[in-house]
Amino acid sequence: MLDSFEVMTSERRYPIVLGNGIIREVADKYPYAIYLVDRNLLTHIMLPGGRCIEVDATEENKSLERMTDVVIQLRKLGANRDSHLVAVGGGIIQDIATFCASIYMRGVAWTYVPSTMLSMADSCVGGKSSINIASYKNLVGNIYPPSAVYVDVALVATLPTEHVIGGLFEAVKICYAHSITAMQVYSKYDASPSMDLTGFQKVIYHALICKKWFIEIDEFDQKERLLLNFGHTFGHALEAGTNYKIPHGVAIGIGMLVAVFFSRQRKDFTDLGVARVNELSGYVKLTIQNSRQHIPCLSDSVDLLLVMEKFENDKKHSSSHYRMVVPNIEGNLELVSFEKNEENRVAILGAFRAALIDLSCFSFN
Numbered sequence: 001m002l003d004s005f006e007v008m009t010s011e012r013r014y015p016i017v018l019g020n021g022i023i024r025e026v027a028d029k030y031p032y033a034i035y036l037v038d039r040n041l042l043t044h045i046m047l048p049g050g051r052c053i054e055v056d057a058t059e060e061n062k063s064l065e066r067m068t069d070v071v072i073q074l075r076k077l078g079a080n081r082d083s084h085l086v087a088v089g090g091g092i093i094q095d096i097a098t099f100c101a102s103i104y105m106r107g108v109a110w111t112y113v114p115s116t117m118l119s120m121a122d123s124c125v126g127g128k129s130s131i132n133i134a135s136y137k138n139l140v141g142n143i144y145p146p147s148a149v150y151v152d153v154a155l156v157a158t159l160p161t162e163h164v165i166g167g168l169f170e171a172v173k174i175c176y177a178h179s180i181t182a183m184q185v186y187s188k189y190d191a192s193p194s195m196d197l198t199g200f201q202k203v204i205y206h207a208l209i210c211k212k213w214f215i216e217i218d219e220f221d222q223k224e225r226l227l228l229n230f231g232h233t234f235g236h237a238l239e240a241g242t243n244y245k246i247p248h249g250v251a252i253g254i255g256m257l258v259a260v261f262f263s264r265q266r267k268d269f270t271d272l273g274v275a276r277v278n279e280l281s282g283y284v285k286l287t288i289q290n291s292r293q294h295i296p297c298l299s300d301s302v303d304l305l306l307v308m309e310k311f312e313n314d315k316k317h318s319s320s321h322y323r324m325v326v327p328n329i330e331g332n333l334e335l336v337s338f339e340k341n342e343e344n345r346v347a348i349l350g351a352f353r354a355a356l357i358d359l360s361c362f363s364f365n
């Protein structure tokens with residue numbers, strides 16, 4: 001069964017269609033398109049022969065320098081203003097496609113088929129690109145939404161479990177940030193990496209409908225959409241402090257636990273606030289603990305002082321204040337600033353430690 005809805009942006013209105021095996025429809029609809037594909041996927045999917053740009057989904061390949069290679073390939077394949085680009089892959093392919101489609105001859109139309117859980121349940125709605133420059137990750141980018149997004153849930157089947165878990169954590173983050181009701185619906189689905197494809201389709205649909213709300217109310221990241229950074233300031237520090245051994249989505253899950261500990265050690269939550277954050281933390285904990293054999297990094301040791309150093313270096317902080325999204329006493333998310341002083345540093349380090357102890361998976365020093 002297909003699900004669909006539309007997203008409205010200042011640039012255009014575009015449909016999101018979800019179904020099992022719908023990549024075949026895309027191939028039938030766009031036989032003459034130029035395909036930009038994650039090379040790893042070519043063993044799993046059938047695309048119309050002919051014009052295809054294969055890219056290895058690596059961070060190096062989404063650097064500004066490499067964008068010229070893609071543009072040159074588009075030119076060599078005869079792309080013009082009327083050409084249609086179809087991108088198939090995860091967030092890396094999405095970033096490359098968004099950026100290159102926006103600049104090629106000042107913009108060509110493109111369609112996106114996300115292939116990772118993160119891109120299906122989160123990034124495919126939003127229209128952003130984030131491109132690396134030298135060692136600076138996601139330093140530049142723009143907003144250039146596709147003409148349509150086709151989410152083929154069959155592509156979940158070949159993903160490693162830790163990627164699926166990471167995508168589920170981004171999905172639960174969106175639902176939690178959206179509302180109490182959205183979180184209740186998410187919990188009702190019992191989302192786990194072992195769901196069947198119908199279950200994945202329901203969860204992804206729900207997360208994307210919630211994401212649509214954020215995009216339509218705050219397309220350019222001025223207010224509400226910033227709440228979707230929940231878990232990310234702490235999570236990025238965990239990723240960078242472990243040399244990216246903790247996958248992004250898993251780090252975001254743990255980052256949300258840290259945010260909850262940080263907030264609760266500062267203030268007394270209301271009963272409702274406690275119930276809400278416990279529902280979220282309980283889900284993240286249980287999901288990680290039930291799949292610990294599929295998350296290899298859990299056997300590694302975490303250097304908390306290095307994690308703290310990476311936290312301090314986050315580009316979202318100002319020179320005098322830490323900036324992060326945390327739950328308030330009622331469990332609602334807020335973007336807050338805390339002065340950079342010893343008391344807050346100790347509290348942040350304590351929250352990282354408390355979350356890792358609570359998970360009882362990692363060793364750390």
Ligand SMILES: NC(=O)c1ccc[n+]([C@@H]2O[C@H](COP(=O)([O-])OP(=O)(O)OC[C@H]3O[C@@H](n4cnc5c(N)ncnc54)[C@H](O)[C@@H]3O)[C@@H](O)[C@H]2O)c1
Pocket residue numbers: 038040041057059062089090091092093094095115116117118119123126127128129130138155156158159160248
């Ligand atoms: N533009 C945005 O809005 C946005 C949002 C979040 C993240 N990102 C970016 O996305 C990137 C991460 O993307 P990601 O986590 O979706 O994955 P990815 O594109 O980095 O791919 C991760 C790995 O999974 C493989 N893969 C992809 N689909 C597969 C499938 N169906 N089966 C088996 N293997 C598959 C890829 O070949 C690759 O090896 C980061 O660079 C991040 O900065 C962008």
Ligand SMILES: [Zn+2]
Pocket residue numbers: 170232248252
């Ligand atoms: Zn993320």
